[in-house]
Amino acid sequence: MSFKVSSADSVFCALFARLHGLCFSKGWSEDAFMSLMAMPGAFALLVSRVETENTAPVGFALARVGGGECEIITLGVQPEHRGAGAAACLMRAITSRAGELGAAEMLLEVADDNPAAIALYQSAAFEPVGRRKDYYRGPDGRPIDAIVMRRSLSF
Numbered sequence: 365m366s367f368k369v370s371s372a373d374s375v376f377c378a379l380f381a382r383l384h385g386l387c388f389s390k391g392w393s394e395d396a397f398m399s400l401m402a403m404p405g406a407f408a409l410l411v412s413r414v415e416t417e418n419t420a421p422v423g424f425a426l427a428r429v430g431g432g433e434c435e436i437i438t439l440g441v442q443p444e445h446r447g448a449g450a451a452a453c454l455m456r457a458i459t460s461r462a463g464e465l466g467a468a469e470m471l472l473e474v475a476d477d478n479p480a481a482i483a484l485y486q487s488a489a490f491e492p493v494g495r496r497k498d499y500y501r502g503p504d505g506r507p508i509d510a511i512v513m514r515r516s517l518s519f
């Protein structure tokens with residue numbers, strides 16, 4: 365078994381909404397993905413699990429390049445396919461595409477109660493550079509800080 369990352373466009377909005385709903389307590393609609401993918405500099409990626417008989421999408425990422433920065437807007441892997449390297453493949457593909465599109469650095473926000481995502485980003489060379497207090501609301505309405513993370517793409 366291995367993973368393959370491919371580019372996606374608005375034809376895949378329904379799939380993005382379905383995968384997002386499996387990954388987050390508050391899912392985003394197909395229309396929301398349509399609008400996000402239409403933003404200038406936006407790019408979308410799917411990661412698929414490749415097996416002998418079939419290839420199935422298991423995760424997604426949406427990012428946007430502008431002003432020399434790449435922001436990762438959202439990213440997720442279906443729960444039953446986690447821990448196998450799918451998100452790490454996505455991160456390599458996002459980094460590579462961001463560089464091709466002229467980004468010199470990458471930025472993102474992550475909830476400070478999400479250790480799996482924080483560890484993923486640290487393993488992809490992101491470092492914490494700030495905190496936004498009460499940026500998110502948890503499923504129970506509890507405020508959650510966002511950690512702002514950054515990595516340089518200059519080598």
Ligand SMILES: CC(C)(COP(=O)(O)OP(=O)(O)OC[C@H]1O[C@@H](n2cnc3c(N)ncnc32)[C@H](O)[C@@H]1OP(=O)(O)O)[C@@H](O)C(=O)NCCC(=O)NCCS
Pocket residue numbers: 387388438439440441442445446447448449450451452453473474475478479480481483484485487
């Ligand atoms: C965060 C998420 C995308 C990780 O996906 P994944 O496919 O399981 O991640 P990978 O298997 O590619 O792991 C890559 C690295 O991330 C880190 N990591 C991933 N899951 C982790 C966990 N549960 N605990 C600790 N570290 C973890 C590890 O450093 C790992 O590298 P290693 O396996 O060599 O130790 C996944 O848990 C998810 O979709 N969560 C819900 C959505 C979400 O939180 N998205 C990010 C919003 S900012």
